[in-house]
Amino acid sequence: MATIRSSSSGILSADRAQQREEVVEMLKKAYWMEIETVMNYVTNSINPDGVRAQEIRESLEEDIQEELGHAQQFANRIKELYGVVPGSLDFTPEQSFLQPPEHQTDVVHVIKGVIEAETGAIEHYNRIVEFTDGLDPVTNDMVITILHDEEGHRRLFEGFLREYEAEGLA
Numbered sequence: 001m002a003t004i005r006s007s008s009s010g011i012l013s014a015d016r017a018q019q020r021e022e023v024v025e026m027l028k029k030a031y032w033m034e035i036e037t038v039m040n041y042v043t044n045s046i047n048p049d050g051v052r053a054q055e056i057r058e059s060l061e062e063d064i065q066e067e068l069g070h071a072q073q074f075a076n077r078i079k080e081l082y083g084v085v086p087g088s089l090d091f092t093p094e095q096s097f098l099q100p101p102e103h104q105t106d107v108v109h110v111i112k113g114v115i116e117a118e119t120g121a122i123e124h125y126n127r128i129v130e131f132t133d134g135l136d137p138v139t140n141d142m143v144i145t146i147l148h149d150e151e152g153h154r155r156l157f158e159g160f161l162r163e164y165e166a167e168g169l170a
């Protein structure tokens with residue numbers, strides 16, 4: 001019976017097993033960050049009250065699908081690297097800053113929470129880009145594209161925050 005020849009070069013090769021596992025662990029963390037962001041963007045696209053909350057709600061509602069898409073990309077890459085996508089019992093929440101505020105008209109709380117979440121993603125994805133540079137070009141390329149999305153999200157919400165700061169409300 002013929003055995004399948006393992007790739008002789010690149011991140012899928014046998015001698016890269018150690019580094020591959022490190023990439024998979026980083027991708028799992030990224031996957032959970034996206035899943036938690038989806039949860040909290042659903043929450044914050046619904047809870048906020050008030051005329052000015054509407055813009056924030058609509059923006060977050062759009063982002064939900066994008067963040068879910070990111071989670072699916074990370075999950076697929078975990079599998080391609082011979083990892084297993086974790087189940088919900090492995091999940092540990094970290095986004096304390098995106099919990100519902102005391103008053104649902106507190107839009108600034110939501111804006112700052114989103115900026116914090118996007119910043120966390122940007123920091124982690126930059127680490128993945130650095131780690132995979134010259135090691136795993138496919139993950140590297142994928143994460144650069146996702147990083148671009150997150151930088152766009154953060155910039156948008158920084159713009160929302162500026163408006164409140166200009167009025168002395170943040």
Ligand SMILES: [Fe+2]
Binds near residue numbers: 034037066067070121
């Ligand atoms: Fe994302």
Ligand SMILES: [Fe+2]
Binds near residue numbers: 063067121149150153
């Ligand atoms: Fe994002």
